[in-house]
Amino acid sequence: MSSPLNVARTWDLSGYFPRFDGPEFPAFKTALRQDVARRLKHASLLDPLSELTLTAWRDEISAFEDLATRLGHLSSYVGCLAAADAAAEAYRAEEAALASVSAELEKLRGELLRAVNHAPDALLARLEQAPGLAGAEFFIRRLRHEAGLRMSTAEETLAADLNIDGLHAWSRLYDTLTGKMTFEMNWPDGRRESLPMSQRRSLMANPDRAVRQAAFTGGNRVWAAQEDTLAAALNGIAGTRHTLNRRRGVGHFLEGSLFDAAVSRRTIDALFTAIHTHAALPRRVLRLMGRLQGTEGVAWYDQEAPMRLPSPPPVDWEQACGLVARSFAEHYPAMGDYFEDMLVQRWVESEKRPNKRPGAFCTGSELTREQRVYQTYNDTMNDVVTLAHEVGHAFHSHVLRTTRPLATNYPMTLAETASNFGEMLLIHGLLREPGLAPAQRAFLLNCEVGRAPSYLLDITARYEFERAFYEERTAGEVSVSRLRSLMTEAQRKVYGDALEVGGEDPYFWASKLHFYISGLSFYNYPYTFGYLLSHALFAQFRREGTDFLPRYEAFLRRTGSATCEDAVRETLGRDITQPEFWAEAIHSIEHPLKELEALLPSLVGTK
């Protein structure tokens, strides 16, 4: 490093607005609210897309882009302020106020859907080629697809009204019921205690197996006692979805989720085929975990437990910045420069102080094309990895800085590629550092392989269960006993003998909130997709070296304007509809896993 890094721990938000309580912020807000209202009024008076209204609708699309960009600027700013000072009521009030602007803007999007719904293809093609809309083709095509899957306006309005007391009510019932649940915890030392269900998850991540098992057993007694109510909620949610899908002309229950993920069924099938074929690798990680705790395989309640490794020494903030900068600069100079620039401009918030919201995130504005990274840095190696992860997200936005906002909205499937790439750059950079202590080495290797069971087995089991359940639900309500057996069958099939005999969780369908989110189905698989895609890309980078990087950036630039298949094929020349592509990604964990397996006996003295 030529000059010392700027290691300030608080961020500078003046790129958004000079001051929160200055005149610019309220003026910006008022103008946005007025412009949204004006545009909405104008659009609602327009006839659907025709020769006559083509120019007018082109202007509405551009206006929508402008308004969404301004709203994004405000939400990003307010989000930063609220996260960094969660106690300040003024920020929370601003967050609430933004939700109403956002709802108004959604109505404008509804008008765009109305415009394109029955438009002939030729006319739509002319709209895509209209001056000022270059680069917005994908956005327009997706609008059209979405519009085609809507019932009449009257039916959609009725459905939305009924959903408040139907679909969403089931979800609220779940939240209310589980929010008040308590379970009896029988501590290993004989103490008995009634605990809120919300504490069960952290107890199931406890290093002591007896604690995990007690939390699991105590919790499942309560889930079992409520199984009829929960099964009714789950059946109610899925049944409503099936009915709406039928009415909307949606052919398969996965379609909506696949559309959101901008991916085809063929690709997802290829992905899961590869996982089932190569499940031996992630299972090996679990068996390693088992060996460390003295068991053959693991039980369901062991999965969240920390791998029993010695903890690496603490790393202060200045060292952390140095480690990230150095490992980026060495193998990806453009990313190294970008990170140093972020530090110089004070785009990173890392200070440890009260009243910060937990967690880490990356945000940014498409108006200023600036990014910000938020975390609370606690001197751990985990936090260094988080920093590299969030800077990876920021770099993705940085690469998209010359792309029009309508073409930057990437799906969840492509959202984690750049962040995982950032993590892997750091990990691989550090693994090459001379004089690395064995504990540090094991920590880094575990960063690479430790998450494989959750992405490749846990999520796969959830997907298998959910798919089987939705399949059976088409024929009528699915009974409680059938839900239990579908769940354990899915776990058995995916985990194989890495899961102890009797180690399944028959009530996972009840305890996992994700199955009860009324606005979203098949919540989890995009994460597996992202995890494997980033591994595949990083493996390609390691094979091809720096020649790969321009294509990688071309890929990042395409993430908001193409399907996953097209984005990968056009820029990286790979076919993700084939299981081989995914198999290669899974196999990239084999080498670090072997190294970790070899390293462990010397670290923890297992036989």
Ligand SMILES: [Zn+2]
């Ligand atoms: Zn992320």
